[in-house]
Amino acid sequence: MTLKGKTAIVTGSNSGIGLGVARELARAGADIVLNSFTDRDEDHALAERISAEFGVGARYIKADLSRGDEARALVETAGRCDILMNNAGIQHVAPIESFPAGKWDAIIAIMLSSAFHTMAVAVPMMREAGWGRIINLASAHGLRASPYKSAYVAAKHGVVGLTKVAALETAEDPITANTICPGYVMTPLVEDQIPDTMEQYGMDRETAIREVILARQPSKEFATVEQIGGVATFLCSDAAAQITGTSISVDGGWTAR
Structure with a gap:
């Protein structure tokens, strides 16, 4: 398959899973928009390396996804969004009674609210283009819970639900919306x-x-970042055109228990 001519925005993509997904989408021919909250020379150099390695367009756009206006501006600045991969995330572990309120707010903002804001801008672009793929990174913790991870579990469960809503709202468009739910990567x-x-x-x-x-x-x-990227690439293929509103677990059997 080829994604040549498509533009993919991957949030939180200057390292880890986000970078792995961006590289696999670039391998398939998509132009790439990398993102994080920093604005370093090495961030832009990373985009240049992806462009040179895969022969695609690639650039880096800084956005603090804890801020809704910056999440929306990321997509607006990109100017086009055929593939939206919401990946950005943070973690904090503590019992509910001592969980810092600021940490709760930051985790919900970065991992759940930012997905809402980027999707709100991207969906009209996808409708105008006549094609779109929304892929939100959830987690095994979007389907199961663990103690001391209240904000993370709440955010990931929220992402699963939000994605289902997007799938229903775009069901009659050539747009799909799905979540990938990794275990440990x-x-x-x-x-x-x-x-x-x-x-x-x-x-x-x-x-x-x-x-x-x-x-x-x-x-x-462990799953690998390349495997997560491969699943994302599959979800962008014609073979996945009728896969929407679902969660694909890549967790070595975690959620099969």
């Missing part, structure tokens, strides 16, 4: 957590991964 952030986990539990690397980090993931293997 190997990213630089996760890699950085492994040594601390080994030290905390007095385990070697393999045991710490299998018994602690991947305790809920029956496959005992």
Whole structure:
């Protein structure tokens, strides 16, 4: 398949899953808009490298997705949005009674409200273009809960519901809206957590991964950012034209329990 001529906006995409998705969409021929809240030379250089490697257009647009006006401006500044991948996210872990209100507000804003704001601008663009794909990154925590992750779980459950609404509202248009729900994915952030986990539990690397980090993931293997990007690319294909309003789990069997 080819996505040549399509423009994909991927939020939170200067590292991790977002960057992996952006690279796979670029591999399929899409022009790419990268995003994060920073505005460093290396952010723009990353876009230049993607452009050179895959022969597509690529640029970086700064936007603080905790602000609704900046989330909307991201799509407006891009000028075109055939594929919208809402990926940006943060995390904080604490019991409900001691969960900082500011952290709650930030997580909901960045992971749920920003998806609403970007979609509100992108859907009219997609209708005008006569084609569109909305892919929102949820999580196994969009389908299951864990203690001490109230804001994250609430945001991801909200993303699943919001995506279903978008799917119904665009059902008669050539637009689809779906969520991808990963379990644990190997990213630089996760890699950085492994040594601390080994030290905390007095385990070697393999045991710490299998018994602690991947305790809920029956496959005992991380998903890769390339696999998440491959699922996103599939959802942009003609084969997926009738897949809308659903959640695709990439979690090694986590939600099968």
